[in-house]
Amino acid sequence: MDCKQRMAGDTLAWFFGSHMFMGVLLATLVLACSDQAYSFENDLSGDRVPVAELSWSRSDNNWRRVLTLQDHNTRVVLLGTTLLGMAAGTVGSFTLLRRRALMGDALSHATLPGIGLAYLLASHWGFDGKSLPVLLLGAAVSGLTGVAAILIIRNFTRLKEDAALGVVLSVYFGAGIAILTIVQQTSTGSAAGLETFIYGKTASMVASDAWLIGLAGLGTVAVSGLLFKELTLLCFDEGFAGSRGFPVVVLDGILMSLVVIVTIIGLQAVGLVLMIAMLVIPAAASRFWTGNMKRMTIISAGLGSFSGLAGSAVSGVFPRLPSGAMIVLMCGLMFFVSMLAGPSRGVFVRYGRRFALNRSVNRQHLLRGLYEYVEARGVHAGGEVHRVAVPFAEILAMRSWSAGRLRRQIRRSERQGHVLVSADKSVSLTAAGLIEAARLAHEHRLWELYLITHAEIAPSRVDRDADTIEHVLDKDMIVQLEKLLEQEQAVHGIVPSPHPIPSRSVVPSEDTPGDSGELPAASPEPLTSTESTRRQETP
């Protein structure tokens, strides 16, 4: 049942993921085809973060403008963030499994000094310091040196990965800030443009930016798709990949370069502080959906692109919502939903499973308790066992269950037709209930016998141990146990208990031996008519 459930969950996840994926691709195509050379004039949300002035017209116009993609700028922004989310989700699922989730964080901070230096050098040599390719080149070079520094610290000193990331992140970022303060003093003007790399400026994305993000993003996705098997192997078992002749170092380099590319194109959109979210959150969220790597990657790409789309759309519709932060919040929302409702590890599914297990445990405890009560009194003459009524208080004393829990369980078992409740609240087994209860007691005792004969556990302790395992024994295991214990003839009967059944009842029963540390010389007579041939030779 569990297996089926999981398969259903996976199928659902697959369905969800692939459809979202297709949707994104379609949207991309539509947007790309309708794209003409408009000039962008009005800032969609004007969201330099410490935002002061926002030029919003009327909000109903915004709704229409954003949702119907009338405005060219809207199209560009939505397309760009969607593709960015897709690329980051794809790459992120690899880095997550490689336990390098925060690599993106360190990396994005490490780009800052490169941006500043590129600006300074370019202006010094008489180029346009603010041109995007120059800045991104600087960012890439500086990011790669950051990655190299992390790898050197991790491989050549005794420090662990987290310290390496922390050192590189903070030092590079400090250097970046120091350089930015210098840049602000240059004669070529203020460097306000550079600061946007810290927080991002989605809204002022122009068509060329979107194309850059689109190309780089699609390229990233394509490379991940082509090298899917190799990268998966790298993430799961680096040593094995190496021993099979895969160029582990090259693959690692490719993965890190993909992270660098995604990070750099994302700097423009969401800024370096929040870029890490695009890399980590969709991937972490997709873990709740499936355990299959391929599906996880697709779902992660889907969640990422949806967050990008929804985040920038929300920020476009409502005033005063910075789009970078909104994209991240959308990611967070996706994560929260996945954590609750994910079909593979979600909270609901987990609680559901535990609830079902608890119920079945309660049911088994009730039936076996009733059976043992009846058996201990030896009331089996004339096949009228199931007519023996057990007082409610007696059952309550059998285990440490609350009266409410027991009452609910009795009602459930009554509905299943296993017990009958009489007017004085005493409970008796029905014929069907007796068969079921006998089966459960049989399984419990088989396991006890196994523990005594093969695991050499003291008979006084096996009851407890068997209690924990009996609920998860399946049929094959029972058959195996029976074979093992040479109880084949007992398939249809019930093994007697190898230890005295402790009298938990209010009324002490006469035929239960008092010394629980010893095996009983003779167990109480088993119930069914054929039992005398199957007496257990106690070990």
Add this chain to the structure above:
Amino acid sequence: MQVWGAINWDWSLDGWIVLAGILCAVSASLPGNFLLLRRMSMLGDAISHAVLPGLVVAFLISESRSSLPMFLGAVIVGVLTAFFTEWIRNFGEVDEGASMGVVFTTMFALGLVMIVQAADKVDLDPGCVLYGAIEETGSDMLSVAGMVIPRVVLVLSTVLVVNLLFVVIFYKELQICSFDPALATTSGIHAGLMHYLLMILVAVTAVASFESVGNILVVAMFVVPPAAARLLTDRLSLMIVLSAVLASLSAVLGHLSAIVVPGWFGFRSASTSGMMALTAGLLFSLCALFAPQQGIIVRWVRSRMLSYRILSEDLIALLYRMEEKQPQTPRTAAVLRDALLATRFSTSLVLSMHRLQGHVDRQAQQHTLTDSGHRLGAALVRSHRLWENYLVTEAGVSMDRIHEQAEKLEHFTGRELRDRLDQQTQATELDPHGSRIPSED
């Protein structure tokens, strides 16, 4: 007042800045040591981003920038961050880094949205939070007990005292919890409680440093000085002291370089907290390269020296064997090089070193051992052959494997060990291959 002529150093201004930097750096590096040992170095970064919504809410509720509500807000959010991180790690079965990444980015984004939403009420500039305004330390002065000191210095010294007390009082508990939480729990120490206390401390330190000296500085000081100190020592107590020293050093040098270095390129000055972080990074790279035990270059030099010593000993032993077995073979540098499988450079280096020390003579390209060289070779060959004997007779190693073993062991065998080997093998004359074992002297 002018120091070194070129620097515009004003004690009433720069002195306070440096003091604030030192206070912040030391108070961050104290808990940072334990974060490093717990492999949670990124937590400083995470918490200092995540407290943003806490600050905004505290600001909105209290409608002031006074410290207490800010602290409370930040501490609550900091603990929540640690809690969520733990929770997601358990539920999602992802590693600590990823769950941290999920929590702190979402919190930070939430904080940004709140700031923008309440832009006219909140006077919090995220830029200010990130860069810090350590340069303005001297502008907000308070008079305490007759002394006029900056508010920042007062706040940061309080934090430093709290952190110091915490580390001193709970030193043993923190130590056990960092190295072995399970042992701590069985010894009756509440490992979870210590974890959350540490988180609170990290949050408090981050917040106190936030508006005064900036996020970068505190994040850097959580990680970099402890990491550098870790490379210098194995003792926790020494590591904590060293990290504090390195932190103060980077604060002082950082401010100096913020004033001086940009001047070389014709600029006025750079961000002090940025330069402090950068200086800490430079100190870290110095430690990583030149630490006495762990330094990358130190270790490289040490391994190169060992390999040269082994090569030079192999060379002497080779010459000894050649003179013993095939006195007619030419012993030119090229022949020796081929026999030792060494490079041209290292062979000639080792040969010239031996000639300098007087172990080897060269006449017409032929190398011969001098008397001292001969004694050296005899000792080495004696070690080698004694070991071969020992390995065969006492350790039962098969004949075809003893040579490689003895080849390794001969370099680490002294006179005393040779005598004992000789005793153990009943002072046999010949080694298992039938060669004579040279006598001592």
